[in-house]
Amino acid sequence: MTKLNVNFCGLDFKNPIIPASGTFGYGREYEKFYSLSRLGGISVKGTTLNPRQGNPAPRVAETPSGMLNSVGLQNGGVDKFISYELPHLSKCDTRIIANIAGATAEECAEVAKKLNGQKVDMIELNISCPNVKQGGAAFGTNPCTAAEVTKAVRNATSIPLMVKLSPNVTDITEIAKAVEGAGADAVSLINTLLGMRIDINTGRPILKNNVGGLSGAAVFPIAVRMVWQVANAVKIPVCGMGGVCSGEDAIELMMAGATTVQVGAYNFQNPYACIDIIEQMEKWCKKHGVNDIKDIIGTVKPW
Amino acid sequence: MSYKQGKFPIVEKRAIAKGMFDITICCPEIAKITQAGQFAQVAAKGFFLRRPISICQSDPERGTIRLVFEVRGNGTEKISGLNKGDCIDIIAPLGKGFTLKRGKRVVCVGGGIGNPPLLEVARFYGCKATMISGFRSAEVVLCTDDGSAGFHGFVTQPLEKLLQEKKTDVIYACGPMGMLKNIAMLAEKYNVKCEVSLEQRMACGIGACLVCACRTVKDSKEFMSHVCTDGPVFDSKEVVFDD
């Protein structure tokens, strides 16, 4: 038997696989397919201080080997998450990661504060959303604002804090170093890449929001590259994601430097995605004489 | 709500018109629990997302369901290449179907590929159902936009006439958004309950990703519902139709 468990920010994860925020709701829908307790953890839908209705539809456009989405962080707000989703989720034997977002650093901190004392194992701070105070550019595209929001959340909670990085930047290692310096316990990456599709028969963008975030198999090589760069730039552990569709993909991200791996859009194609990936990883390890999955983390031998 | 994913054999395939296919799939567990108006998320090999297709008939005894679909793009084209004996990868049954109540006098209004999903509804009500089928241009129909068959005009014209002449309890409608909007307006004018089946682009099909949003209103409060789980069938009064 291969040992699949990993230590991530001092927490034991039974395996490295975590469904990615926004692709798995709060787990209820996928629970009809399998027990959530089989997962290493769950990153739940992004939660904000107040309920949000999100963007108008269409919110999805297919792309070669992937998709664009413009959901716009529709969610019921942190209070509903605590009163309605958490009691159910915390019955599962898996790590609960609360993904949070806000339009200002104070708002993010406020959400984190409300999670103190709740059955949340980890907070994942999404810094890809527009920062209203700084003229709407995402927190995550500037090292100073990224550090500022990380610090605000860090000071608001003692729950282990992972900061989710945006790939829509010139140098992702700069942002990673900034949030590490501001007290993050881990980083996760990549969030979606900004993209666009046009219906050439109508001349209209397919998304009502015109632009949206690209995810799915198409982004995988970018994820591998960024995880590798960030893992080499910071000392804190990395949670890798972006286009993972198989156990081999997950292992590749781990070799690049990820300790845990999130699986997003592929869940839509294959509702058993996470379970299949865990089983494929186990098989691969067995075949290659890997007794402990931890032994492959960051083992890529660059030329 | 309960649903399953699996690869199931196609036991029958028919081309019913140009670019329109009718396939019967053997999936007893799904056939047993499917209700009129629910849909399946169908995988198209080589494409990232599944395609939502209504289940136009389910036969619990034979253990089969039927999908009728039109080739609209590359994904449905790929699915249309599957043949009898091939397996088709689906998640089903999904969504909330039509509410059916015995003894009502109803009218089903279908537009184009929106007709097949109403089959099961019409069957349920038997002689108490009137069917108004609209096609842009086709054979066995009541009205076509171009007058090539039956009545020349939009389905709303015979519908309004019917509502004036015959007491109707419920209207069931499936078809393009513009048609549904006009039917909803008629339903309101004649104060008849009306259920419409909506389309929206989807990803998960089960309520997890929130991409299939649609504007709805309840107790005069507007909010976003999701077509894959709150629908595809909605009470027309609750739908906010865009311009």
Ligand SMILES: Cc1cc2nc3c(=O)[nH]c(=O)nc-3n(C[C@H](O)[C@H](O)[C@H](O)COP(=O)(O)OP(=O)(O)OC[C@H]3O[C@@H](n4cnc5c(N)ncnc54)[C@H](O)[C@@H]3O)c2cc1C
């Ligand atoms: C609940 C529901 C039930 C449906 N039932 C039927 C049916 O019984 N028969 C039938 O022929 N069609 C039905 N449709 C429409 C069908 O889903 C689309 O025609 C199909 O997805 C087009 O795929 P494509 O690859 O051929 O087109 P493309 O344009 O290449 O598709 C690109 C992407 O857009 C999506 N898309 C494009 N048009 C639509 C649309 N109208 N609705 C939703 N997604 C769309 C596709 O799923 C895909 O993700 C239904 C749609 C919904 C939402």
Ligand SMILES: Cc1cc2nc3c(=O)[nH]c(=O)nc-3n(C[C@H](O)[C@H](O)[C@H](O)COP(=O)(O)O)c2cc1C
């Ligand atoms: C429909 C959808 C909704 C998403 N919502 C969120 C979100 O609320 N918060 C967040 O941090 N990331 C969100 N993401 C990004 C994913 O968590 C993930 O970073 C990205 O999709 C890349 O992984 P993938 O290629 O495996 O999907 C969303 C992605 C999708 C497809």
Ligand code: FES
């Ligand atoms: S398609 Fe994912 S919520 Fe409806």
